[in-house]
Amino acid sequence: MTEVTRVPERGEQELAALWEKFKSSGDAQAREGLILHYSALVKFVAGRVRAGLPRSVDPQDLASYGTFGLIDAIDKFDLERGYKFETYAVNRIKGAILDELRALDWVPRSVRSRAREIQRSLAELEHGLQRSPTDEELAEHMDVPLTTLQDHLGEISTLGFVALDELLNPAERDSAAVGDVMADPKALDPSGSFEKEETRYLLADSIQRLPDRERLVVTLYYYEGLTLAEIGGVLSVTESRVCQIHTKAVMSLRNRLMEPPYKK
Numbered sequence: 001m002t003e004v005t006r007v008p009e010r011g012e013q014e015l016a017a018l019w020e021k022f023k024s025s026g027d028a029q030a031r032e033g034l035i036l037h038y039s040a041l042v043k044f045v046a047g048r049v050r051a052g053l054p055r056s057v058d059p060q061d062l063a064s065y066g067t068f069g070l071i072d073a074i075d076k077f078d079l080e081r082g083y084k085f086e087t088y089a090v091n092r093i094k095g096a097i098l099d100e101l102r103a104l105d106w107v108p109r110s111v112r113s114r115a116r117e118i119q120r121s122l123a124e125l126e127h128g129l130q131r132s133p134t135d136e137e138l139a140e141h142m143d144v145p146l147t148t149l150q151d152h153l154g155e156i157s158t159l160g161f162v163a164l165d166e167l168l169n170p171a172e173r174d175s176a177a178v179g180d181v182m183a184d185p186k187a188l189d190p191s192g193s194f195e196k197e198e199t200r201y202l203l204a205d206s207i208q209r210l211p212d213r214e215r216l217v218v219t220l221y222y223y224e225g226l227t228l229a230e231i232g233g234v235l236s237v238t239e240s241r242v243c244q245i246h247t248k249a250v251m252s253l254r255n256r257l258m259e260p261p262y263k264k
Contacts, residue, residue, distance in 0.1 A: 015037065018030045018033045018034050018037070019034065019079060022034060022074075023079055031074065031075075034074050035067075035070060035071060035074060038070055038074070038085070038086075038089060039067075039070070041070060041086060041089055041090060041093060042063055042066040042067050042069075042070050042093055043063060044090075045066055045090055045093040045094050045097065046059060046062040046063045046065075046066045046093075046097065047059075049062055049094065049097050049098070050062055051227070051228065057101075061100075062097055065096050065097045065099075065100040065101075066093040066094075066096055066097050068096050069089075069092045069093035069094070069095060069096025069097065070089055070092070070093050070096075072092055072096065073085070073088055073089040073092035073093065074089075076092075077089075111155055111156060114152050114155070114156060115156045115251075117142065118138070118142070118149075118152065118153070118156065118248075118251060119251050119254070119255060121138060121141050121142050122138065122248075122251055122252050122255055123255045124141070125137060125138060125141055126252065126255065126256070131209065132209060132210055132211050132214065132252050134211070135149060135150065135248070138248075150241075150244050153243075153244040153247045153248055154240055154243055154244050154247070156247050156251075157243045157244070157246065157247045202256065202257060203253065203256075203257060206252075206253050206256040206257070207219075207253065209256075210249055210252065210253070213235065213245060214245055214246075214248065214249035214252070215249075216234075216235070217231055217235075217242060217245045217246050217249060218246070218249050218250075218253075220234065221246060228242045228243055228246065229242075
């Protein structure tokens with residue numbers, strides 16, 4: 001996780017004592033203390049989700065949905081697994097928010113249909129070209145003007161769940177998130193799971209295959225913690241253009257994770 005996800009400091013011994021007390025006896029006060037301590041994570045995640053949603057979506061509602069995710073994370077977190085709680089919780093919070101947004105089904109069917117069409121076209125081109133297609137190639141394949149494709153990518157970004165840290169399987173609240181398996185040379189894999197290592201390798205390889213600009217956006221957004229506006233400053237493009245680049249990159253990565261186009 002990036003530094004931006006840090007919560008207000010509490011003494012390490014005090015925090016460890018809260019965890020021990022809650023996990024050993026289910027103490028309600030300890031649980032409440034943990035919820036309060038990590039509440040800043042909810043605000044952070046809700047803010048990131050809110051950035052890609054229509055103004056009609058109430059930030060307070062997102063925070064409310066996220067709080068349920070935080071509580072769920074605290075209840076289910078296993079101290080023995082060796083994971084950092086913040087990393088685990090962020091994905092559970094994001095999952096809870098997205099679950100509620102999906103339940104509300106506020107995204108127009110036309111937008112969902114376009115998202116599926118673009119993702120299908122991306123998969124077809126990647127399979128045929130053995131690389132990520134350019135925007136021009138994708139537009140030609142779909143038989144639409146380039147500006148129309150870019151408008152559609154920007155519109156799809158408002159879905160909220162076109163993000164690298166979305167759940168791999170939204171139907172399973174405890175499933176891995178893409179952010180969980182993103183390769184990080186500074187991190188150790190506590191699980192030692194072959195399957196997870198294979199997914200790490202696949203995602204790292206898929207990111208490396210992205211065009212330079214898409215790879216840079218993914219790196220700056222997920223590793224460096226820059227906002228879309230800040231990335232726009234780095235690339236000298238508008239925030240909306242960065243949003244389009246990010247959406248296309250994530251859709252391409254999702255295709256490769258679900259059904260790798262380079263598999264022989």
